[in-house]
Amino acid sequence: MKIDIKDLKEQVTNLDFSAKPEEIGFDGEAVFDGPIKVSVEVHDMSERYRVIGRVSAEATLACGRCLRQFKVKLASEFDIVHVKDSSEEEGEIPPGETDELAMEGDIIDIGEDVRQTILLELPMNPVCGKKCKGLCHVCGSDLNKKKCGCDEPALNKPFAGIKNILKKK
Ligand SMILES: [Zn+2]
Ligand SMILES: [Zn+2]
Incomplete structure (x- = not known):
């Protein structure tokens, strides 16, 4: 050029x-x-x-x-x-x-x-x-196409408690 x-x-x-x-x-x-x-x-x-x-x-x-x-x-x-x-x-x-x-x-x-x-x-x-949505950390399936049903990775677990608190309100 x-x-x-x-x-x-x-x-x-x-x-x-x-x-x-x-x-x-x-x-x-x-x-x-x-x-x-x-x-x-x-x-x-x-x-x-x-x-x-x-x-x-x-x-x-x-x-x-x-x-x-x-x-x-x-x-x-x-x-x-x-x-x-x-x-x-x-x-x-x-x-x-x-x-x-x-x-x-x-x-x-x-x-x-x-x-x-x-x-x-x-x-x-x-x-x-x-x-x-990316790939499932456990089984590798494309989460844009289907929900694989695997457990959420352990990293996300601490937030489960927050969800429960929100539900009570
Ligand atoms: Zn993508
Ligand atoms: Zn999976």
């Missing part, structure tokens, strides 16, 4: 990209269904290029509670300034400035911007739905 600034004819240029996940560094993570799509708006601010990208992708994740696979649509944006790195100005870009990246020559590579944006959108603990 590279933009050659020599191709930018206008102050604001709109471009569309589509890339296979592995092309932007998602090695062997087969969670994506189809390509990762990005539409970008490049603002030419002379020697500085503001790139606003809208990223979308579809992925298949495994629910952390019931292990069922489910699909999610990911959509997010990034807004990053790529700065032309001319040797005379070296060191003028304050280090640690976030959202500003030095360019290599005339090429703006947005691959890493897109990868980071997608990574932030991917849930750390995917759950198929808020109401997912």
